[in-house]
Amino acid sequence: MNVKVYPIKNTELHASNMIMGNMRLTQLSLAEAENLIRTALEEGINFFDHADIYGQGRCEAHFADAIQMNPAIREKMILQSKCGIRSKENYYDFSKEHILASVDGILKRLKTDYLDILLLHRPDPLMEPEEVAEAFQQLQDQGKVNYFGVSNQNPAQIALLQKYIPQKLVVNQIQFSIAHTPLIDSGISLNMKTDQSLNRDSSILEYCRLHDITMQAWSPFQHGMFSGPFLGDLIHFPELNKVIDSIAEKYEVTNTAIAVAWITRHPANIQVVLGTTNAQRLKDACKGADLSLTREEWYRIYKAAGNLIP
Template identity: 65%
Template sequence: MRTIKLGASALEVPVVAVGCMRINSLDKPQAERFVQTALEIGANFFEHADIYGGGKCEEIFADAIGMSPSVREKIILQSKCGIRPDKGMFDFSKEHILNSVDGILKRLKTEYLDVLLLHRPDTLVEPEEVAEAFDQLEQSGKVRHFGVSNQNPMQIQLLRKYVKQPIVANQLQLSITNATMISQGFNVNMENAAAVNRDGSILDFCRLHDITIQPWSPFQYGFFEGVFLGSEKFPELNEKIDEVAAKYGVTNTTIAIAWLLRHPANMQPVIGTMNIERLKDCVRAADIRLTREEWYEIFRAAGNILP
């Protein structure tokens, strides 16, 4: 699969990441087949979080892939921490970050993470503590690269004031139908603008600072309201996507991911499917480059308005 550099690091990663949030929906033979297929098609970047399945998803993945030193050197592992469902809060304290990473490593049966992301901004964050945690994790060899998730420019800048490691990734909700970070860029100083700048121009910020955007829920509309592909709520969009898919001889799933990959920000969509055929369809998007006209046609078909 085509690769990109993750942020400003030297780490080469596939342009499609395999999200493992739903791997606990598979039985053991299914999970084994899924991860082996992913490896066979070059999708060796596996994305986790300590809260997925209450931690069980990381355990299931490690067992399914048969974690060993030889296996570990063939894969790239990313996980996230900072959400505490048991307490109903977010927690970026040094103690919690360090304890969370130890738990992640134990469940994944590995000695290190390639990437650790801070999940959901903690408004009580003390960036000095985050910096101490990152330094300790880096020096111990437990984490090699660091990033964030769902953060706006000022939140990242606050961390960057204290954290010496580069922020290599920012995981953000983005899809054809959830594209306000793109839409707001068209409506500069416009009365009755079609989109409101709610994120501080995070798209441009990440491009300026070499932070890879990892779109999550790339097929969803709203906040987990459903998938737009095949939905009667988006007839014009589906008609256009199907038309483009027919031109390239691929599925609508492939085109939905190709739309994200066409953006010059060099994004890395996180795919949450546990269906092998859909995973293959997503990976095929790495070989397709939509034209500028096709990209804008799909954008407008989703109801996005150009000024």
């Protein structure tokens, strides 16, 4: 078993550094979905990520049906879901009413009494933090949610919310992969007149480390905003694939494992959200969970992705 388990700071949770993401779960039959979930558990993954907009809620229900959710299964899992996006209406909603209703729907679909972690999915510019605080307190008092976090938020947005809520925000889920590296680019090329030196995320990685907020990386195999996988893309990333394949051969693993290992090599202990629906690829990814790339290899991969090392 290659998956590592770390404590989520400011919680009683001990979570795998690999997360099974369920955004595309309804692409599988119930039997296929069950096989994927059980494969994840066998590989040591105990953390499962959902959102109420994935399949308009159908992915959560499919997950529960596939695994025949019951108390014995539930206690083996850390369940996380997200709310705040009204995808049909195309806007964001952090109102107390919407958060409470969303959680009730999530719990019903997942066939569970509680969520381990609830994330606010994307920043709502109209957020009234006092309302969010009321919603979080009610959910915690009712035993419906144990811990809270955010997704795709910058330091100021997190700090504003944290000012009003007594619960410690414990997670920030954000896009990060070898081919999507704003988390680290500006820090490497600080004060230089290059596109790479533009600070696109307000140093969120350093902020989260300073405030004991666990980072989770979504789309670890994608480049751009769902622009497609970079692995095997010899048109846009020929040098990167050449370097990754070379290192994969050295460690006798797949390129998928190296893409994971590049993220987990970072000392922030970033969890990797695996959105694959392929059980074998999930296994391949897990082989990178405990693979420690050398510093030279890590930088070599970063440079091969087209990044500047001043």
